[in-house]
Amino acid sequence: MTQSNSFILDGATIPYTNEQTIIQAAMAAGVYIPHLCYNPEFKPHGSCKLCTVKIKGRQVASCTEKPQAGMVVESNTKELNDERRNLLQMLFVEGNHFCPSCEKSGDCQLQATAYELDMMSPHFDHFYPDRPVDASHPDYLLDFNRCILCSICVSASRDVDGKNVFALAGRGINSHLVVNSKSGDLADTGFSANDKAAQVCPVGVILKKRVGFAIPIGERSFDEKPISATPHPTVKGA
Amino acid sequence: MNTPVKKLRVATTSLAGCFGCHMSFLDIDERLLALVELIEFDRSPLTDIKTCGPCDIGIIEGGLCNAENVHVLREFRANCTTLIALGACAINGGLPAQRNHLALTTILEEVYHAQHGLVDGFIPNDPELPLPLNQVHPIHEVVKIDYFIPGCPPSADAIWKVLTDLLAGREPELGHGLIHYD
Amino acid sequence: MVSSLNMHKQYLDPILRHRSHNPNSLLQILIGAQEIYGFIHSDAIDYLSSALGLPRAMIEGVASFYSFLYLSPHGEYRVLFSDNITDRMQGNQDLMQSLCNQLWVEPGKASEDGLLWVNTTSCTGMCDQGPAMLVNNIAINRLTQDRIDRICELIREHVPVSDWPAEFFAIEDNIRRRDILLNSHFQAGSALKAAFIRAEAATAQASQGYVAHMIDPAGLDRAADATLQEIKISKLRGRGGAGFSTGMKWEFCRNANGDAHYVVCNADEGEPGTFKDRVLLNSYADLVFEGMTLCAYVIGAKKGFLYLRGEYRYLLEPLQAVLQRRREQNLLGRGILGQAEFEFDIEIHLGAGAYICGEESALIESLEGKRGTPRNRPPYPVTAGYLNQPTVVSNVETFASTSLISLHGGAWYASIGTENSSGSKLFSVSGDCDYPGIYEYPFGVTVAQVLADCGAKNTQAVQISGPSGMCIAAHEFDRRISFDDIPTAGAFMVFDQRRDMFEVARNFVHFFAHESCGFCTPCRVGTALLSNMMDKLNEGQGSPYDLAEIEKLDSLLQSMSHCGLGRTACNPVLHTLAKFRPAYECRLSHKEFVPAFDLDTALSQARRMTGRDDAGAHLEKNHDSK
């Protein structure tokens, strides 16, 4: 079914097909809506809420919401960007994000989205959670301090790799990612460097060992162009 | 015709930081000359003035690691109209804050008791030494901060941009390329 | 290792067989396993993983979501004190302290000898007879110092909970005012009979060609539609909170295509201060089950579920007995009351301490044995619910009301209450009043009337519909309870002039932070931040800055959250700030921002380690910067 139609996003006419959600149609038309837990290769998760847009005074996640013909959608407004910045700040204080010592810096979607939305500080009080790093695997490292619970690795491992290496556990502010082994170690799961799940983390949790900081500052994905000008950021150097 | 402009008084300090941000500040190079036309320094590693007097702008590098850092930060907040957090450590604690998931008692035990080569495993208790805080804190968690310049260190251009925006009475804005966290 | 696996196999196998090795029953299996073993052992997870074909990370993910499931030993006795504001007003904190002192434990930490573990839990639905606790998930109410002392003795002597004095476990209905529902003297089967008679009449008429609207678009003659018509005529609206038209919900579901249709009764009753579903299930279960059966008849379902909150675990066996009796009475099973085509049965699923599972899509996830995370909607449960099939989820009281409607007709029901809020509503009244308990009124009753009837004096405020509802101040007591004015799911908590409304709001904010499912950023982090901010004010570290921050968090939660929990989590603060602002202002001890933590305390570890106590080893407290 490709019955074509259109809606209005910040004044621009955006065509859409019946299968598309608002963000999918916007991205196809080259219009950026901030997002973190949405990756075009997977079913929208709808959890980070960065992609929230306003329709008739109601705020909805544009990665899961379907457009309707003629509907008027606001996205790039001061009000929404202020709220999105607050969400980013929440993600920063919830985990431990020390960008200077993070191998993902420069290629990280959380960081790049924060640049895009002019986040000058994390604003809130930090939680400084205690989240041990898992370095058990010979090829990959898990630094849970930076997990934003977007669940993309969970989908990738389950739906593409057929392995179920990752799952969400806990509840509320104690939510966290676990791996599928009795020891709790990645080395004891079926994870392999060739997995899709090895390549999808939008932040610096699932990291290939021994390749960190390979790309010089200035040449990393978001040094060159802001995230809004990067069609869909995939991991550079992975 | 030269209208004598009242120079803005600026103080700077490094708390739990590495002076990297100050080095970056000096990196604004020849623009520093233009800047000193507009500002004069109060307490700062650049001047050797030891206590902060009434200032228009205070610039803080580094987070809060010990009691001394808190005293200095409070002194700055009390004296400066506008307070700027300069760099990653001031903004989220930075490298020093990576100890935060450990209890301070555990760290002191580890450093002074478990490790060899230190004086009888004795934890220094000289009243001259500032006591460490249980956790490292970014400065906005302790006093109100007016502006932030992220980066580890922030680039000279970013510092220049924020200062000139402020001097011109504009809301500081960095934008792509200038805003970075590393 | 092998022997450990064998040991777990022994108690897990019967549970697995009972649940037909169905992965959708994972939560029920975990609850069963814990009831026998006390916690979910890592080897038990291995065994379940292979027996059910589920990844162990997924099982851990599920088990760690529910606060009544434990992945590590939590002791022989697991004592949870209900911590609703009403429990607090009845002195639960002192009682918990006393129990902890007598048994040498700290809340949240298992005792070293493995004897017990003590903690608080969200409202257990016993507010009219608190303070309340759960011991190994069984409810004990009306706690007093004497009762605590006796409990300590029983624990010390390792007396199994099943041998504790029966009076500990007595739970009162406390019905104080009856109207159409509670006065109904319902005969099991009578509402179904009425539906069948109506169907016959309709079929007879239809065969004479009179009633064209009885023929649905698919061309199928649906005799059961006569009952659907009555539900629609009754204008019954859902009693779970949102107030959606029950007739429309049933009709949407009936019209939705699917391999099977399902009926789900929402007995999660997690909203603090609400306990009317408990009373309906305890004394009016036939009304509820018959309502579910009517729904099945209308939508064409063969299977129904009652999702019973874990806090009401003690109701499981009595309810199963009612279901068994109904099967024997031919009110469930095949060919119900001689209707050859009509087959329906009901299974009871337990929850395990998760308020969010009251949200209908989270409830369905939980029924499917998963983490209780609200789904992305649309699609709604009426088209894609349990196993993605068309499903009606309605509240206990809603189903009970449909039985009455079938019996007495929609027009009769619509004549009671108000224009937009037909029928009657049960209130769970608790807090500062002489006669807490269940009150049934026709919709449209004033707050003042309820207050007068329950013997409330010097009332300062009433929290209606729980923390997610509205806080009503004295000048508003002439307002009416109905969907047009003050809607309610049933909670009615009374606070007199002695109470501190800031403390009330703070308790509610902690509740939401504890119950946030953690799926979406604004609620997961926002409720935690909000509860820290409220604690900051409470600890005397507040300034106008914090009030502005709280207001900002409120609006973020409201506009950005994924589900009703996050969107209403700020209500207690919004309402008390608007109506009882002085309760906040008196906590703004500072004119300027001060830190959330005490700086002098922040030097405590270093002081301890260095033995210093000189002036330089301290920081001035709560220093007002500037």
Ligand SMILES: Cc1cc2nc3c(=O)[nH]c(=O)nc-3n(C[C@H](O)[C@H](O)[C@H](O)COP(=O)(O)O)c2cc1C
């Ligand atoms: C966080 C949350 C908790 C809820 N808890 C309950 C509950 O305990 N019982 C209930 O009947 N409805 C609850 N609801 C409402 C349900 O989602 C749903 O609307 C209701 O069960 C539908 O039944 P009704 O139409 O009979 O009201 C809750 C909703 C939310 C957002």
Ligand code: SF4
């Ligand atoms: S994950 Fe991204 S935001 Fe977090 S520390 Fe790494 S680069 Fe920074």
Ligand code: SF4
């Ligand atoms: S590890 Fe990465 S991909 Fe997985 S949930 Fe965390 S942030 Fe998302």
Ligand code: SF4
């Ligand atoms: S609003 Fe709260 S409870 Fe609802 S989905 Fe988000 S985190 Fe979960």
Ligand code: FES
């Ligand atoms: S991108 Fe839509 S909610 Fe995360």
Ligand code: FES
């Ligand atoms: S001192 Fe400048 S970033 Fe750490």
